[in-house]
Amino acid sequence: MIVAIDGPAGAGKSTVARALAQRLGFRYLDTGAMYRALAWLALRDGIDPVDAAALGALARANAVELGVGGTVTIAGHDVTAEIRTAQVDAVVSAVSAHPPVRAVMRDRQRELSLVVDCVMEGRDIGTVVAPQAELKVYLVADPEERVRRRLAERPTADAAALLARDASDAERMQPALDAVRLDTTGLGIDQVVERIELLARERAA
Ligand code: DC
8 A cells, every 4th residue: 555645845744654654554755865865966976956867877876775764875875864954955856856867766666665555755656656546645734834843853944945945846746636635734743643544544444
């Protein structure tokens, strides 16, 4: 079974998807981490974030490993912590926009999603990566709340940059027609997770 969780940055996707996966006994797959790892490698190697061909080749040559414990590895480096920095935030949207990059990531994400029951988090899971997902959830929250959550998570985060990234991701971030839209503004994590867990158990039955 695949549960797809899509939505903008700060809507609560990661926290909710991780907790939900634990409750359901499913694997948690963070597709944003895969794009972040590639952005990290592009920065390290001095590859221009607008160079679609070079980034496509970089993605093809360097598989991103998502460890069961939440670790993220690329090109032999554990980048779990390093992908959550302002430097990576600043280029990841541009890096992820290129069709050759998305084609590589989409194929890997599909492969991963087909071998285990999973909660898969991203922007285009319900629409492109796994349109067959049994449950699709599109999480949203007011911009002020999204910024507040991101700052609570990472005090050095840049609020304007978060909203700019959303604007830049918007094209790839359309909710699937059959997604359940859930506004998490003012809701606690447990409430959101419980609602989705209920839906997942209904769908599984
Ligand atoms: O979820 P996140 O903020 O860690 O994602 C980082 C970036 O990766 C985000 O700006 C858009 C991109 N992304 C994407 O294009 N498609 C996905 N399925 C997941 C993330």
